[in-house]
Amino acid sequence: xxxxxxxxxxxxxxxxxxxxxxxxxxxxxxxxxxxxxxxxxxxxxxxxxxxxxxxxxxxxxxxxxxxxxxxxxxxxxxxxxxxxxxxxxxxxxxxxxxxxxxxxxxxxxxxxxxxxxxxxxxxxxxxxxxxxxxxxxxxxxxxxxxxxxxxxxxxxxxxxxxxxxxxxxxxxxxxxxxxxxxxxxxxxxxxxxxxxxxxxxxxxxx
Numbered sequence: 001x002x003x004x005x006x007x008x009x010x011x012x013x014x015x016x017x018x019x020x021x022x023x024x025x026x027x028x029x030x031x032x033x034x035x036x037x038x039x040x041x042x043x044x045x046x047x048x049x050x051x052x053x054x055x056x057x058x059x060x061x062x063x064x065x066x067x068x069x070x071x072x073x074x075x076x077x078x079x080x081x082x083x084x085x086x087x088x089x090x091x092x093x094x095x096x097x098x099x100x101x102x103x104x105x106x107x108x109x110x111x112x113x114x115x116x117x118x119x120x121x122x123x124x125x126x127x128x129x130x131x132x133x134x135x136x137x138x139x140x141x142x143x144x145x146x147x148x149x150x151x152x153x154x155x156x157x158x159x160x161x162x163x164x165x166x167x168x169x170x171x172x173x174x175x176x177x178x179x180x181x182x183x184x185x186x187x188x189x190x191x192x193x194x195x196x197x198x199x200x201x202x203x204x205x206x
Contacts, residue, residue, distance in 0.1 A: 006162060010144060012169070013085040013178035017128055020080035024070050026173035029130045032070045033105045033197050036061070053112030054195065058104040065103065074128070074199065075100055078176065082124055082203050085178045091123075096205055098123055103201040108137070110194070114187035116142065122181035122202035129171040129198050135191035138168040139177060142184040 017023040024032075036057065037043065043060035046052075050059075057064065064071040079100070086098050101122060108114065119125040127139070143165045155163055171177060179185070181202065190196045 010183060011085070011089060011180070012141070012167075013081070013088070013126075013176075014169070014171070015081060015176055017074075017077055017081075017174050017176045020077050020084070022073075023077040023174075024074050026130050028070060029074070029128075029199065030197055032068060033107060033130060033199070036064075036068065036105060037107055052114075054109045055107040056104055058102075058106075058200075061104070062102055064105075065100075071103065071199075075103065078126075078128070078201060081176055081178060082126075085124060089180070093205065098203045099206050101202045101204040103199065106196075106198045106200055108187065108190050108196040108198075110190055110192060112187075112190045112196070113137070116140075116184055116186040118184050119181040119202050121204065123205045124178055124203040125181040125183075125201070126176060126178035127171075127198045127200045128176040129173055131195060131197035132171060132173050133192040133194045133196075135193070136196040137187045137190045137192075138170040140186045140188050141167045141169065141179070142186075144183060146184075 037055045040055070040057055040060055043057045044055060046059040047055050061067070065075045066072070082098060086093075091098070106114070106127075146165060155165060161167065169177065187196075
């Protein structure tokens, strides 16, 4: 009988944030994110100048855990999730560490999107979800082989999950998702009639 294997796995980590210890609640994080956004004129200006719908603190506040205790508490829990994912990935860290590099707030209004992208200069990237009402965008993940498929036919609509060109992951408030930073992903159109709020982050090998 022929033997067919699945090779070169792409790993996606999903958990409830509080599984690794006491964590800020989605409600508390939502209040913090909205309060920070209302005072962050530089972030609002950057978002507008760079055609980012809504608000992100990505380019304006690079020290959230130092400024706001709730983010320091969040990072303590995220560190544990990332350590578990690094263990699963079987990295040989050669005496170095995987440590938080940056963390930022995303507030996406109704109709907003975040185009397909990767996170250069990082090893692990991820998001914890704060506010996700009905219709809020899933995370859309792209098969990293897409650019090499060239003349291949498209997959059937009922293809097995591991063979599909795109995977949609619908998180709940309080969830955390982690992936390797080279994995291309995007946030499709937010169909909810309320803001979609999340906190994203990168971990580097240092």
